[in-house]
Amino acid sequence: MDRIIPINIEDEMRNAYIDYSMSVIVARALPDVRDGLKPVHRRVLYGMYELGLSHNKAYKKSARIVGEVLGKYHPHGDSSVYDAMVRMAQSWSLRYPLVEGQGNFGSVDGDAPAAMRYTEARLVKVAEELIKELNKDTVDFQTNFDGSLQEPIVLPAKLPNLLLNGSSGIAVGMATNMAPHNLGETLDAIIAYIDNNEITISEIMEHMIAPDFPTGGIIYGYSGVKEAFETGRGRIILRGKATIEVTGNNKEQIIVTEIPYQVNKASMIERTAQLINDKKIEGIADIRDESDKEGMRIVYELKRDAVANVVLNNLYKQTQLQNSFSVNNVALVGGRPKILNVKELIGHFVDHRHEVLVRKTSFDLEQAKKRIHLLEGYLIALDNLDKVITLIRSSKDPEVAKQELIITFGLSEIQAKAILEMRLQRLTGLERTKVIEEHAQVKKLIEYLSEILADKMLRMQLIKEELAELKERYADARKTAIEYHSDEFTMEDMIPDTEMVIMISNQGYIKRTPLSEYRVQGRGGIGAKGVSTKKDDFSEHLFIATTHQYLLIFTEYGKIYWLKVYNIPETKKATQGKAIQNLINIAPGDQVRSIIQVRDLKNADYVDNHYVMMCTRQGVIKKTPLRAYATPRANGIHAIVIREGDCLLDVQLTSGSNYIVLALESGRAIHFNEQDVRPMGRVSSGVRGITLVHEQDRVIGMASFPTPDWDLLVVSEHGYGKRSSIDDYRITKRGGKGIKTIHITEKTGKLVAIHAVKDQDELMITNQSGVTIRIEVGELPIIGRTTQGVRIIRLGPDDKIASVAKIDVLDQEAKSEDDAVINKASQEENVLEEGEEIYNN
Incomplete structure (x- = not known):
């Protein structure tokens, strides 16, 4: 009874549970921030290292490796060790696998690996970078579970394994789920941190853009990445990579x-x-x-x-083709779990590498000092060779000889012992020269190592050089693409504000291409292949916008959606682009009708002093303050109420006092002042802008003039066009039938486009077969409004103009001599046949 100690059961349960939970947290479930490994993974790698299973040695049976780890370091179930090793060998689990397996190590379909007696393994070269330098007192060791052996508490880890491969685990009361990253990007970010410890997370993200998953895919949206980098927690949306x-x-x-x-x-x-x-x-x-x-x-x-x-959208919505990865950066820092942002993760790795470098340098310095001490003893012996030989020969045993050497020449016990153990060949002249040279080299080494220990800047420079070398050796391309689609995060600080050509095809594919890819050609040129489209598809909308601008996308049903230009995938001009349904939540059956670009929706002066002018196919016009559309919403909102049998056609951004021209495909146009149209709310249908000449007629476009000194450009479907002075169009009240703007014939075809232009503007014209031509407006003569115009682009027999976009800013790119020759040839080819009238009244 004396051995029974009464205790409070609540206290005992509390203490026991705390001990259990800390054991799980520290010794099982969470990785160490320094080498990114849990104990079981560290022991597997160390066990393989002890077995000599380097990347260039023969494989060993997995059962042999598991037995080594179980028997020496990890006294748990064999399945826990084998499963950990298998995961380190799976290319779809780790971004940079640490074990090279031979045999069946499972599959991405969830197939189990073969039993350990059937598989073999060895270390990957990258894994060796984590273990190197263990023999130089770089890290602390601890006794194993039975006190018979020593094992490392942490690995030296030349590479930031926690950032490269991530980690996941469930402890007691906490969990970790860390994403993998690209090696080259990560090492660049660490070097930038070493250069400037005050670097911001935004600046780190210029180098380390986002996680890079081993299975590739697409990171859909950037807000989760930014949140994870800044706070250590965030939800990243992942999509499979799909093509049609x-x-x-x-x-x-x-x-x-x-x-x-x-x-x-x-x-x-x-x-x-x-x-x-x-x-x-x-x-x-x-x-x-x-x-x-x-x-x-x-x-x-x-x-x-x-x-x-x-x-495809349904697959993304309802299946795991779209999935999420919840980042929770919990790791052990000094033995305690802590949530870490990306800068803290980098900082702890750099601190670890700095400590390893100091310990390694101190170890090397100590070894160098021991070596030079021996060499100095050798030199004394060689300088007094005859005396040493005589002394040794006269001594009755080695111990007496050693003492005599110490007394006679002032040697240390270590030096005297080394001299006695010298081989006779070391007494030759050549060997003496080698000892002198080695002494000089070791002396220089000691000076260099001492300099390293005395200069932190030098140590940091050495770490940078080491990281740069590792990047050169192991860096690879990103596997996971990034799709910026959300306004929760803008990339404006990292993306240059450049001019882009935006194209949307008839079947809803959108892309952006740098304007510089389109060379300026002469009027009548044959154009260049602008987009590769599917059969029966063609470029329907083409316009110019800068990377940072908002696009206000208006659809046939009268809805408006918002999109930043840089969120549109950038492609080469000959590629098809991406389905617009993947960028905005457009309803099935609806399609894009008009797009305007605005500079800034957050600038109150800008928003309050601009209006959105809309027109429909049936000639209805509506003016609404831009303020009504200044709050982007993911699912869009109604911009105009569309009457039955009608659809939205064109939209312009105006100042409130512009001049408006509406044109019909029959070749008539009406010119009136914007002030004749009163501002209306978002949920209204508008007023009559132009009266159709006949039932089959329809509006083809709208032009807006801020001042009356502009010209009106018109283009017909067969490639004819011209510009006329706006003075040729008298101002009338809205709602009339208009006057002739181009002489429509069978040769010209119907009117398809109108634009307000000036001499310095340029045009991007695309036909239904995908050919695009870029020409200067100044090349088109100013002629009367009732004329037929001149040929702008040469079309095939069954081809027609699909879209005409205006470039407002004169591009300064120079034409090469080859371009000039090509343009001249194309112009000569397009000279009208003798007797054909250019200006037909």
Whole structure:
């Protein structure tokens, strides 16, 4: 009874639970911020290192490795050790695998690895960078579980493994889920931090853009990345990489080549098939997994009446083709769990590397001092060779000889012992020279190592050089793309404000291309291939905007959506672009009709002094203050109420006192003052702008003039155009039938575009076959409003003008001599046949 101690059960439970939870947190579930490893992973790597399993040595059975780790360092279940090793060998689990496996190590479909007796493994070269320098007293060691061996508490880790490969784990009362990153970007960010410890997280993000997942995919939106980098917590949306292809029999397919991180491919396909059977996803005729050793390929074959972009959006919405990764950067700092932002993670790694460098340098310095001490003893012996030999020969045993050497020459015990152990060949003249040279080299080394220990700036420079060398050796390209789509984060500080050509095709594909890719050509040129489109698709909207501007996108149904220009994927001019449904939540069946770009929706002066002028196919016009559309919403809002049988056609940004011209495809136009149209609210339908000449007629566009000294440009569908002075169009009241603006003939075709222009402006003209030409407005003569015009672009027999955009700022790019020759040739080719009238009244 004396051995029974009464205790309070609440206190005992509390203390026991705290001990248990701390054991789980520190010794099992959370990684160390310095090397990014949990104890089991560290022990596996150290066990493989002890077995000599470097990247250029033979593989060993996994069971042998597991047994080594279990028996010496990790007294837990063999499955826990094997599972940890397997994960370190899976290229879809780690961005930079640390173990090279041979045999079946599982698959992205969730297949289990083969038993450990069937597989083999060895270290990857990158993993060796974590372990190197262990033998130079760079880190502390601790006794293993039975006190018989020593194991490292942390690895020296030349590479920031926690940032490169991330980590995940569930402890007691806390968890960690850290994303992997690209090696080259990460090392650049660390070097920038070393150069400036006061660097901001935004500046770090100029180098280390976003996580880089081993399975690739697309980071959809940037706000989660920014939040994770700044706070250590954030939700990152990931999408699979999908493209739309057309088969030989004109059927469309969605091809998925990359899936989100940690998504089981087989489960995703099975879940999709179930949703198709339940009629929750429509338009898919068949699903095939055509993945092989060359890469992933999941094929969604579509039904003939399906809209590929709509089906893809449904897949993103309802399946794991779109998934999220919740960042929770919890790691052990000094043995305590802590939430860390990206700058703190980098800072702790740099501190660790600095400590390792100091300890390594101190170790090397100590070894160098020991070596030079021996060399100095050798030199004394060689300088007094005859005396030393005589002394040794006269001594009765080694101990007496050693003492005599110490007394006679003032040597230390270590030096005397080393002299006695010298081989006779060291007494030759050549060996003496080698000892002298080595002494000089070691002396220089001691000076250099002492300099390192005395100068922190030099130590930091050495760390930078080491990181640069590692980047040169191991850096690779990003696997995960980034799609900036959300206004929660703007990239304006990192993206230059340059002019872009925005193109939207008839079937809803959008892209942006630098304006500089389009060379200026002469009037009548043959143009250049501007976009590669699907069959029956063509560029319908083309305009110029700068990267930082907002696009206000108006659709046929009268809705408005917002989009920053830099959120549109940048491509080469000959590529198709991306489906606009992936950028804005446009309703099925709706399509883009007009787009205007605005400088800043947050500037009160700008917003309050501008209006949005809209017109419809049936000639209805409406003016609304820009303020009504200054609050972007993800799902869009109604911009105008569309009457039955009508649709929104064109939109212009005005100052409130502009001059407005509406034109009909029959070749008539009306000119009136904007002040004749009173401002209306967002939910209204507008007033009559122009009266149609006949039922089949329709409005083709609207031009807006801030002052009356502009010209009116008109273009017909067969490539004829001209500009006329606005003075030729008398100002009338809105609602009339208008007057002739171009002489319409069978040769010119119907009127398709009008623009307000000046001499310094340029035009981008695209036809339905995808050919684009860029010409200067100044090349077009100013002629009467009732004339036919001149040929602007030479079209094929069945081709027509699809869109005409105006470039407001004169581009200064120089034309090459080759361009001049090509343009001259194309102009000569387009000379009208003899007798053909250019100006036809």
